[in-house]
Amino acid sequence: MNARYFLRRLLLAVPTLFGVALVVFVLIRVVPGDPVAMMIPPGATPEDIARLRAFYGLDKSIPMQFWLWLQAALTGEFGTSITYKQDVMDLIAERLPVTLELGIVAMLVACLLGGAAGIVSAARQGRWLSTLIDNLAAVVQAIPDFLWGLIFILLFGVALPWLPISGRIDTALSEQAGGGFVLLSSLLHGRWQIVGSDLLYMIAPALALALPVAAMIARVLKASMQEALASDYVRLARLKGLSGVRVLLSEALPNALIPAVSLSAVQFAFLLGGTVLVEKLFSYPGLGNLAISAVVGRDLPLIQAVVLTFAVLFIAINLAVDVLVLLLNPRLRGGSH
Amino acid sequence: MAERQSVSTAERLLRDPRVLIGGAICALLLILALFAGWIAPLDPEDQDLGASFEAPLLWGGSDAATADAAIDPDAPRHWLGSDNLGRDVLSRLVHGARTAVIVATVSALLAGVVGTLLGLLAGYFGGRVDALISRIVDVWMSFPPVLLAIVLVSLIGTGLTSVIAAIVIVDWTRFCRVVRAEAQAQTALDYVTSARMLGLPARRILLSEILPNVAPLLITLVTLEMGIAIVVEAMLSFVGLSVASGATTWGGMIGEGRLYINQAPWLMLLPMLAMIVSVLGLNALGDGLRRQLDPVVRR
Numbered sequence: 052m053n054a055r056y057f058l059r060r061l062l063l064a065v066p067t068l069f070g071v072a073l074v075v076f077v078l079i080r081v082v083p084g085d086p087v088a089m090m091i092p093p094g095a096t097p098e099d100i101a102r103l104r105a106f107y108g109l110d111k112s113i114p115m116q117f118w119l120w121l122q123a124a125l126t127g128e129f130g131t132s133i134t135y136k137q138d139v140m141d142l143i144a145e146r147l148p149v150t151l152e153l154g155i156v157a158m159l160v161a162c163l164l165g166g167a168a169g170i171v172s173a174a175r176q177g178r179w180l181s182t183l184i185d186n187l188a189a190v191v192q193a194i195p196d197f198l199w200g201l202i203f204i205l206l207f208g209v210a211l212p213w214l215p216i217s218g219r220i221d222t223a224l225s226e227q228a229g230g231g232f233v234l235l236s237s238l239l240h241g242r243w244q245i246v247g248s249d250l251l252y253m254i255a256p257a258l259a260l261a262l263p264v265a266a267m268i269a270r271v272l273k274a275s276m277q278e279a280l281a282s283d284y285v286r287l288a289r290l291k292g293l294s295g296v297r298v299l300l301s302e303a304l305p306n307a308l309i310p311a312v313s314l315s316a317v318q319f320a321f322l323l324g325g326t327v328l329v330e331k332l333f334s335y336p337g338l339g340n341l342a343i344s345a346v347v348g349r350d351l352p353l354i355q356a357v358v359l360t361f362a363v364l365f366i367a368i369n370l371a372v373d374v375l376v377l378l379l380n381p382r383l384r385g386g387s388h
Numbered sequence: 389m390a391e392r393q394s395v396s397t398a399e400r401l402l403r404d405p406r407v408l409i410g411g412a413i414c415a416l417l418l419i420l421a422l423f424a425g426w427i428a429p430l431d432p433e434d435q436d437l438g439a440s441f442e443a444p445l446l447w448g449g450s451d452a453a454t455a456d457a458a459i460d461p462d463a464p465r466h467w468l469g470s471d472n473l474g475r476d477v478l479s480r481l482v483h484g485a486r487t488a489v490i491v492a493t494v495s496a497l498l499a500g501v502v503g504t505l506l507g508l509l510a511g512y513f514g515g516r517v518d519a520l521i522s523r524i525v526d527v528w529m530s531f532p533p534v535l536l537a538i539v540l541v542s543l544i545g546t547g548l549t550s551v552i553a554a555i556v557i558v559d560w561t562r563f564c565r566v567v568r569a570e571a572q573a574q575t576a577l578d579y580v581t582s583a584r585m586l587g588l589p590a591r592r593i594l595l596s597e598i599l600p601n602v603a604p605l606l607i608t609l610v611t612l613e614m615g616i617a618i619v620v621e622a623m624l625s626f627v628g629l630s631v632a633s634g635a636t637t638w639g640g641m642i643g644e645g646r647l648y649i650n651q652a653p654w655l656m657l658l659p660m661l662a663m664i665v666s667v668l669g670l671n672a673l674g675d676g677l678r679r680q681l682d683p684v685v686r687r
Contacts, residue, residue, distance in 0.1 A: 067523070067526045067530060070523065070526070070530075071527055071531070073527075074527060074531075078540070078543060189675070190668065193667060193671035193672075194664060194667060194668070195667070197534075197619055197622070197623050197626075198619065198667070201642060201656065201660050202660070202664075204649065205653060205656060205657055205660070209649050209650060209653045321532075323532070324532025327532055327534050327538070328534055328623050328626070331627065343538070343627055346538050346539055346629070347627070347628065354539060354542075357535075358536075361535060362530040362531055365530045365531070365532070366530050
């Protein structure tokens with residue numbers, strides 16, 4: 052493992068994080084004019100307003116305000132949500148696991164669907180099945196998650212009402228299920244009824260998030276599989292008399308995996324971004340839904356915290372991707388360059 | 389090689405089914421947008437509470453419409469049904485196409501101009517300029533695009549201009565990243581080196597030497613971005629943050645139709661289909677153009 056590369060990559064994330072903080076600060080503090088004007092209750096006296104300004108540090112210079120804000124943000128003090136009257140960090144801590152579970156399940160679905168489609172399409176190259184998969188993947192990829200969500204709402208909400216399209220879990224079970232990582236904890240404790248209900252409610256939103264990503268994975272995996280299948284070592288394996296399936300899965304696949312893995316990891320960040328609207332569509336009580344309520348309610352402390360949380364998540368995922376690709380690719384591992 | 393060149397680009401484009409189908413869909417959208425006032429049978433905002441929730445004629449629920457016509461033979465026919473306020477769905481779809489085309493074209497072009505300019509500068513000059521622009525792109529890419537657009541519109545206010553502004557502010561990076569890489573590759577080629585040695589000013593090299601070589605890529609990116617812009621506008625309308633209530637949008641129709649999915653599913657289905665067809669058409673066109681215009685893919 053190239054420690055120096057990793058360190059460099061980690062250091063590069065610092066100015067990005069700083070930039071993200073600056074953008075959020077400018078968005079929240081500078082663009083809308085006076086944030087206090089939006090917080091004051093009707094009938095507040097000028098003294099009240101001045102006190103509120105001083106309380107939020109708004110009587111100081113802009114760079115000073117940024118510095119104070121940054122310090123607060125680093126310690127996770129985003130204040131109290133205006134709409135929920137609750138500590139902002141508590142709200143985020145409550146909603147983040149919901150979104151993470153949904154995002155990870157959706158990503159697993161995308162990898163399985165996309166992986167299977169890509170392998171089959173590469174194996175049947177030139178046959179009708181391969182052509183069908185390729186065309187299907189092009190169409191599926193072109194339709195974004197929001198539209199898939201709408202399609203599933205009509206499909207499962209009206210035409211074939213087999214699946215729940217609203218909420219996270221059966222209301223009869225929600226008391227018992229509690230909050231946080233419900234799927235994970237009930238899996239660990241073997242509470243299968245909760246696991247089943249949780250997964251059932253997850254199908255529609257997770258599929259909406261997964262389909263475009265699955266199509267993208269299928270296309271990239273197919274391309275790199277084709278390349279691997281045309282290479283000398285695969286031809287050698289064939290000459291040695293290994294069976295077709297064996298050549299495909301244990302010779303070609305491992306080498307074709309690197310581009311697909313690095314792409315899917317990058318796509319994971321975009322998939323998480325997609326939860327904002329998809330959770331809203333399916334009334335899924337995660338971070339994305341919280342973000343929309345915050346925006347609609349003009350809840351500035353909550354908006355900035357949610358945006359920052361997503362940004363930190365994105366940066367962390369991208370960092371993890373780089374490390375993962377480094378670990379997977381023997382050519383980049385070891386040696387200093 | 390000689391044979392390949394004898395087939396003109398236009399001929400090659402017209403032979404690609406992707407370009408043909410995608411182009412036809414885009415042309416249809418453009419016609420709907422330009423002549424919305426003439427094509428739409430009724431005023432899209434005209435309410436008729438007596439004729440709400442009429443089913444489209446082919447839905448099988450045309451009884452209500454026939455009954456209506458029996459009572460009042462002059463009552464307008466709603467070919468694609470009517471919504472909760474009795475507004476004509478077909479007319480609303482046509483006028484929604486106008487909003488979609490305006491948002492898609494203007495925001496894709498503006499995002500393209502901003503992103504291309506910054507990408508060209510970063511790719512050509514390299515060094516500090518590149519480091520600065522790349523850092524900004526990194527920061528931008530750290531935000532979920534949809535969330536950033538929603539927050540921007542909620543802060544600068546709703547309306548056609550702010551929706552376009554938000555899409556441009558969020559999506560210029562798509563162009564910047566691609567153009568930067570391409571400009572970097574072009575700058576390393578001989579023709580740029582010789583142009584530099586001739587002492588041509590940087591502006592001239594960028595705009596009349598490098599830009600034409602990036603153009604095929606840009607055409608593709610603009611078509612794809614138009615599809616993205618249509619969906620983003622719909623998302624914003626869906627959350628209630630888009631164009632003011634005066635203008636008709638597909639996203640707004642979907643958002644309202646969502647409330648009546650069991651009673652009148654066509655209210656959500658029809659604008660959804662309009663959006664899916666537009667997005668697929670734009671994607672097919674972009675994909676076809678890329679395959680036919682980009683020498684690397686064509687090989």
